Amino acid sequence: MTRADVIIIGSGMGGSTLAATLAPSGRRILVVERGERLVPSPQDRDPKAIFGDGFFRPDETWLDGDDKSFNPGNYYCVGGNSKFYGAALIRYRREDFQPRPHMSGSSPGWPISYDELEIDYCAAEHLYEVRGTDSEDPTEPPHSIKYPHLPVADEPDVADLRKRLNQVGLTPSSVPLGVDIDRWLAAGQTTWDAFPNTCGGKMDAENSALAKALQYENVELLTGAQARKLIAAEDGSLMGVEVEGHGMLQAPLIVLSAGAVQSAALLLKSANETCPMGLANRSDQVGRNFMNHNCSAVLALHPLRRNRSIYQKTLMFNDYYNSDGNGGPPLGNIQMLGKITGPILASQTKLPGWIAKLIAERSFDFYAMSEDLPNPESRVTVEGGKIRLDWKRSNWEAHKELVARLKSHVRRAGFPVVLSRPFDRRTPSHQCGTARMGKNPTNSVVDIFCRSHDHRNLFVVDASVLPTSAAVNPALTIAALALRTGRHIIETEFAA
Template identity: 60%
Template structure:
């Protein structure tokens, strides 16, 4: 049992779940310790160097996981203060209200959530203010009800993108301003680059470090400890409560006792940590920890018009949800479309290594780059398992026919809009396209590890607050939904658990 350092709340991970949760609970006065296995992103020329980021993989983790066939791959998850949000595209969009209900897809039906959109709506509003979201209502027919408008107006389209917007409107699509967490003036002052997949070193991206962790550390009762890898959770002799955590830092092991433990290490690592921490895994009477892994079906779609130069720098300001609630003809939904950050020649070179960069530059200057997202459905055989420290991720794609239909439908519209060359390429497992679902919430302890407030049914002082808890992947970026739920859970703990601390 832990006999050394003692805290009220230990938060494992400083990403969107952990950082936002700590900020939400900080005003309670509880002694909160955030344990982050990585360090802060240091400012350097490399943070804005596309060759260093994409070709050299400078910021990727130095680790390998195994896939379902036992083949090793480098997972593209990031270990920094702020977690994966340090390199995310800063799209802070709400799940649609319909995403909280069961949805019939071509390949199956989603289970829905244990509560409706209206339960999370107030916390979406708080999260949008905390992350200073730029957006505008009234352009997207799928937009759910908002109790308050966005705190800031949308990031402006660059001239080339404004023209692309009009071309898409001309073929019956309805582009809307993407809700974004970016101070574009501050970002561009540092260097004129996209922010999507570029690490933030404190220059205008609203990520879990610059918003969540920073807000939490403004309170004297909150501490951040970096280079602190949690290897396992420790359990009280009765097997019910979590006693604390075992930490490896600078080559030395220590234990920290905590009255509440919040696991927020990410959908894969949180599941792996629970599985390593007990003979059958912790919080696992349902045998569902690590199962139901989801990762968005995603493709890049590149629209090329040889007659038109795209001189945009950041590009990523438009979304399209015309195929989100249905396929455009009343059939099952297809998904979301949104601009990627500007894909330049050095970025293309990372994936097309045999082509000369000058030739790729000629293509890039005439292309507009899109990201197509379709929902991945929960499957108990799509799962995370562990063998010691080795993680195995056996992702079983679902709903792929739907994704192919989305890409096909969008290509047709792009060609109708005057783009004679339209190419697409699916993302593979090396790209963490919104991993989620491995420790999901529910109303039945026999079917889910967590209750609707992310508390483990088996351990009343253990919470899991990251993308793990998501019972469905929807077809939009999950960051804001994770933040909203983190704030909701922090409020619940402050009102119901802290009196016992």
């Protein structure tokens, strides 16, 4: 493509969903992706390769807040992090869009309401073929269109767990999932959370959105093409993007969808004389308010009860999502992890293989998730060309309380042994917030349609723009925002 109408940087959840929305317009759309397409490999379903050897992890290091180098669990490939995701495609709750107090701080809410995004949530659920139901979870916000498919069924041992949780007063419900379970299992008997999707069994950004976009002749994908710098003219308009191996690519509209850490880093690296603090950064908010959820793995065991599940990730409960149960502040969401197996547990704990296997065969593995609150000092910066991620956790007390409640419930549900461990800080799976959306250009980076306040022809469409992390997985909300931005671009930029 010699000259595009739109350049989208990054083919993950935000970028690919936007490409699918813009494709029917006939405008020339160029998707510039740093990674390559994943192809099937023997490591795809090998837990030791994935969790022990970090086979798919990037050849890259970032610095943490103490200037210690680490290898982040951030994936660069066509489809981005969604190739590895757990495909839990959950809407933020209506309450998440409003300001509300938390145990240690407060959540500022959104500049748009749930109702303004609802129609885009429906479209995102259809694009990603979500399997779910809106009739089980009392916190599920209203749906104007039903889920396109019924939920993925519990495996027998998870169905038994669901009954047990019910009996101790909880309200288990089905996790909305973008997974074609038969197709996934036909390629290997493993769970899908953190496993790469090369069989098409997971609905990810590449096969659900980008594939649709690429059916149009006006859409092109450039892989192995890392954007290095955005180039702005003196009047503030974006002229193009410097791309490794391709020089300067130009388009009247540029969309940044490189993920919350990389999008912020690219804006900061693109500083020039007119914008010395980086592009889109008159507010000094680019890179700030980094959030990543407070998460723990909780393993519930009964020595005489086996868990024969393969994938396990079909059950969640939100009994403590909007309050602690006594009218106090929200604590968070609990859902099942993809099934932990012996090799996964051994690689994460250094337990001998046989002990890890013994435990994993008996454990039901929960994922407790609490809201991380925006804090301007929790931030991505770039130092000497290197990314520094100084994540300042917030609201940890609420998370501890959530884990304590979970442990107490599962003990009563018949599991005498309950172990827990917080997730590794170096895994920025739910990264967000670094180019926050807002109506006020002095304290936000993009407007309510994800357009930069400072540069009219620059949009940011990925997890960066989320003003809050809520306590549910982010991908569906990123997709819904991309669909909303796509409509806005068509109405305002392509109308002529």
